[in-house]
Amino acid sequence: MRFLPLILLALSTLCRGGTLFCGAYPDWVLVIDEAQGKVVDKIKMVTGLPRSLRLSPDHKTIYVSTNDHNGFEVIDVATRKVTNHFVLDDATHRYRVNGGAPDPQGKVLYTSTTEITKMPDRYVIGRPKYTIVDLAQQKIVKTVDEPNDTGRGGFGGGGGRGGGGFEVSPDGKYLYQFGNVVTVLNASDFSLVERIELELSNGMPMENLGLGGMQEALSEPGQRVSLFNFSDPIVHNRVFGLARFDLNTRKFDFTPIGPAPVAMGGLFITPDKKMGYTMTSSGQGGNKRCEFWGLDLTTTKLARTAEVPCRTRYSFGISSNGKKLYIYAAGYQIEVYDAVTFKLEDTWDLGQDMTGAMVVLP
Numbered sequence: 550m551r552f553l554p555l556i557l558l559a560l561s562t563l564c565r566g567g568t569l570f571c572g573a574y575p576d577w578v579l580v581i582d583e584a585q586g587k588v589v590d591k592i593k594m595v596t597g598l599p600r601s602l603r604l605s606p607d608h609k610t611i612y613v614s615t616n617d618h619n620g621f622e623v624i625d626v627a628t629r630k631v632t633n634h635f636v637l638d639d640a641t642h643r644y645r646v647n648g649g650a651p652d653p654q655g656k657v658l659y660t661s662t663t664e665i666t667k668m669p670d671r672y673v674i675g676r677p678k679y680t681i682v683d684l685a686q687q688k689i690v691k692t693v694d695e696p697n698d699t700g701r702g703g704f705g706g707g708g709g710r711g712g713g714g715f716e717v718s719p720d721g722k723y724l725y726q727f728g729n730v731v732t733v734l735n736a737s738d739f740s741l742v743e744r745i746e747l748e749l750s751n752g753m754p755m756e757n758l759g760l761g762g763m764q765e766a767l768s769e770p771g772q773r774v775s776l777f778n779f780s781d782p783i784v785h786n787r788v789f790g791l792a793r794f795d796l797n798t799r800k801f802d803f804t805p806i807g808p809a810p811v812a813m814g815g816l817f818i819t820p821d822k823k824m825g826y827t828m829t830s831s832g833q834g835g836n837k838r839c840e841f842w843g844l845d846l847t848t849t850k851l852a853r854t855a856e857v858p859c860r861t862r863y864s865f866g867i868s869s870n871g872k873k874l875y876i877y878a879a880g881y882q883i884e885v886y887d888a889v890t891f892k893l894e895d896t897w898d899l900g901q902d903m904t905g906a907m908v909v910l911p
Contacts, residue, residue, distance in 0.1 A: 567869025570611055570624075571877070571899075572599030572906035578613065579899060580629060583868055586885070586897040595634040596620025602906040605655055606719075611908055612651055612658065619644045621658065623684065626910065635687035641667045647677070648726065650715040652736070658682040659715050659724055659736065661695065679739040693739040714749075718796040719771045725796065727775075733799055747777040747792055747803060771796050774846075775816045776827060778809045789813065791825075791849050804849045816844075819871030819888075820911075823847055826874055826888065828857075828865045841874060841891045855891035864905040878905040 566583025570592075573579050578599055580590035597617025604611055611624040620636040637644045642664060649660035660682060664675040678692040716725040723742065724734040731745035773794040780787045790805035810829040818825045825844045832838050839859040845852040862879040867888070874891075877883040881902055885895040 567909055567911045570602060570908040570910070572602060572613070572904035573899070573901040574598060574904065576615075577901065578602070578611075578624065579901060579903070581883075581897070581899065583873075586883075586895060588899050588901070590629055592624060592629055592631065594620075594622055595631060596622060596636050599904055599906055601904075602908045603650065604908045604910075605651060606653060608910060610651075610655060612649075613906075614646060614649070619646055621682065621684070633684060633687075637662075637682075637689065643667075648714040650717050650724075652717055653719060653721045656684060657690070658684065659717060661715075661726075662689070662692070679734070696741075716773055716796060720797065723796070723799065725773065725794065731777075731794075731801075743799060745801065747779055749775070749777055774818060774825070776813060777803065779803065779805065791816075791844070791846070806844070806849065806851060814865045817865070817867035817874075818846070819867070820869075821871070824852070824871065824888070826867060828876075830859065841886070843888070843891075853891070857886070857891065857893075862905075864907065866907050866909060869909050869911040875907075877907065878903045 569581040569583060571579045571581060576594040576597055578592040578594065579588050580592065581587065582589045594613065594615055597615040597620060599613050600616040601614045602611055609626050611626060613622040613624060614620070615622060618636040618638040620634065622631050623633040624630070625632050645663040645665070647661040649658050651658050658681070660680050661677055662680040663677050666673045666675070677695040679695055680689055681691040682688070683690040714727050716727070717723070717736065722736055724736050724739070726732040726734065727749045729748045731747050732741070733743040733745070734740065735742055773796055775792060776789055777792045778787055778789050787809040788805045788807060789809040790803055792801055792803045794801045811831040812829060814828040816825045816827050823846055825846050827842050827844070828839060829842055830837060830839045837859045838856060840854050840856050842851060843853045844850070857876070860876065860879065863876050864878040866875040866877065867873070868875065872888050873894070874886040874888050875883050876886070881899055883897040883899065884893060885897065886892065887894050
């Protein structure tokens with residue numbers, strides 16, 4: 550009998566789930582308990598609709614970008630309170646924000662912006678700029694024109710091929726921008742350090758994260774593991790594969806896996822680092838086909854696939870223990886799938902329309 554408390558403790562640990570933080574209309578971040586599959590708390594945003602969420606490296610802070618006036622808010626995970634908030638827009642200026650990541654100390658955000666100025670008779674759209682936002686001063690403190698060869702359009706949105714999500718090296722010296730190429734920049738002045746000809750495999754028509762969007766693929770501090778497309782210079786055959794980046798040394802290796810699908814979401818990695826999951830789509834309208842793909846990261850091979858029902862707009866995620874897969878956003882429900890069988894197990898009705906922003910904490 551003396552082992553009964555230990556057994557009960559072990560069972561409670563196995564049953565206990567993590568916590569999801571998810572953006573929702575009109576101005577909420579929902580706190581969802583995985584074990585219960587329901588909303589247990591709501592954090593009201595001061596500056597409007599949450600567009601994207603970004604978790605700090607120490608998992609103590611969530612950075613939120615909001616849509617109404619291009620605002621930023623900071624949530625303390627422990628207290629679930631907003632500790633800082635401000636907007637970039639004013640009466641005559643608006644900003645389109647694309648990508649972003651906090652520095653290791655959480656003092657500034659590195660992002661890309663396009664400024665739109667209201668004139669008496671017209672609007673003037675500026676060129677995209679690399680941007681530093683100071684969180685304490687609550688304003689933009691530095692901008693540098695992006696080069697013309699990034700391949701991205703002038704609005705600074707998430708749909709362009711060149712600009713994309715940022716990662717910051719643990720020492721704070723380098724920025725990695727993932728788009729149609731991997732661009733390595735000096736964090737101090739955005740000067741170019743290196744360009745790597747790999748394209749981020751993230752063409753899925755989802756509501757992908759705008760502020761960051763990369764932390765879901767971080768397998769451990771200082772490492773970046775995700776799916777990329779590669780096109781050879783001779784016949785331009787597109788293949789997808791797994792790339793591993795060391796954010797400290799700027800070294801990487803790329804292992805091709807197979808022909809690139811039409812669209813592929815981000816890579817979500819299990820806590821034991823053995824499996825990675827993504828979602829692909831092909832076709833349009835009634836011919837559209839969506840699949841879960843499970844990749845064995847120990848062998849870098851495609852382990853299993855299964856077709857799942859498509860949504861017109863959606864986001865894809867993974868549970869804190871890596872055993873469940875989530876399809877959510879653009880609706881009131883989170884569909885829960887088993888990560889081994891790819892079978893639908895449950896549907897959580899949250900009673901609130903979600904945006905495509907989610908952070909998962911154990």
